[in-house]
Amino acid sequence: EVQLVQSGAEVNKAGESLKISCMGSGDDFTNDWIAWVRQMPGKGLEWMGIIFLHDSETKYSPSFEGQVTISADKSISTAYLQWSSLKASDTAMYYCARQAYYASGTDFHSALDFWGQGTKVTVSS
Amino acid sequence: DIQMTQSPSSLSASLGDGVTITCRASQNIKRHVNWYQQIPGKAPKLLIYSASSLESGVPAKFSGSGSGTDFTLTISSLQPEDFATYYCQQSYSFPHSFGQGTKVEIK
Numbered sequence: 001e002v003q004l005v006q007s008g009a010e011v012n013k014a015g016e017s018l019k020i021s022c023m024g025s026g027d028d029f030t031n032d033w034i035a036w037v038r039q040m041p042g043k044g045l046e047w048m049g050i051i052f053l054h055d056s057e058t059k060y061s062p063s064f065e066g067q068v069t070i071s072a073d074k075s076i077s078t079a080y081l082q083w084s085s086l087k088a089s090d091t092a093m094y095y096c097a098r099q100a101y102y103a104s105g106t107d108f109h110s111a112l113d114f115w116g117q118g119t120k121v122t123v124s125s
Numbered sequence: 126d127i128q129m130t131q132s133p134s135s136l137s138a139s140l141g142d143g144v145t146i147t148c149r150a151s152q153n154i155k156r157h158v159n160w161y162q163q164i165p166g167k168a169p170k171l172l173i174y175s176a177s178s179l180e181s182g183v184p185a186k187f188s189g190s191g192s193g194t195d196f197t198l199t200i201s202s203l204q205p206e207d208f209a210t211y212y213c214q215q216s217y218s219f220p221h222s223f224g225q226g227t228k229v230e231i232k
Contacts, residue, residue: 044226045169045212061220062126095168104175110216111159111174118168
């Protein structure tokens with residue numbers, strides 16, 4: 001069974017650094033892309049960025065570039081999301097998700113088919 | 126970046142009703158649209174990919190259509206477990222943006 005297991009809830013102060021993780025199991029994730037999605041309290045889903053576990057190629061949303069760093073360790077099928085200096089506005093639930101690819105004629109489509117359980121990050125000012 | 130605009134932002138419906146949610150892209154994204162369901166306190170779940178393909182294990186009461194800039198998600202015969210928030214997402218180009226969500230509530 002494919003699973004993405006995220007690290008536990010975090011409570012931090014503004015200005016602290018933080019790194020949360022997302023570990024895949026039940027499949028070979030070496031050639032998978034893992035995305036990170038933010039959900040602020042009571043709000044919708046925001047796509048933050050994505051990383052290819054094989055070579056750590058990364059794409060960021062302009063809204064998040066420079067604010068977070070996405071990294072990976074393919075040897076343990078794990079993706080990371082980190083902050084160097086947290087802000088109160090980083091308080092949110094963070095989800096990781098695997099990007100699956102589907103052939104459609106001569107085109108390929110992608111979607112987030114498996115999701116982690118979420119990591120709640122609370123930052124106090 | 127591509128903007129995805131969902132409507133309505135919320136709707137009320139009764140058990141057994143059918144509902145339709147729409148999503149409009151700010152540019153032509155062919156059929157690169159996915160739909161997700163999120164129950165409060167849970168991670169999102171993929172329902173539909175490539176605008177109209179049903180993800181494995183998802184009941185056929187969910188259906189999607191559209192291409193270009195206009196897309197719809199239709200849910201037939203609403204049951205208690207269908208009351209949730211639904212999101213569209215474009216996967217045509219990075220960043221793979223989401224719509225703002227549609228909350229389906231019990232009337």
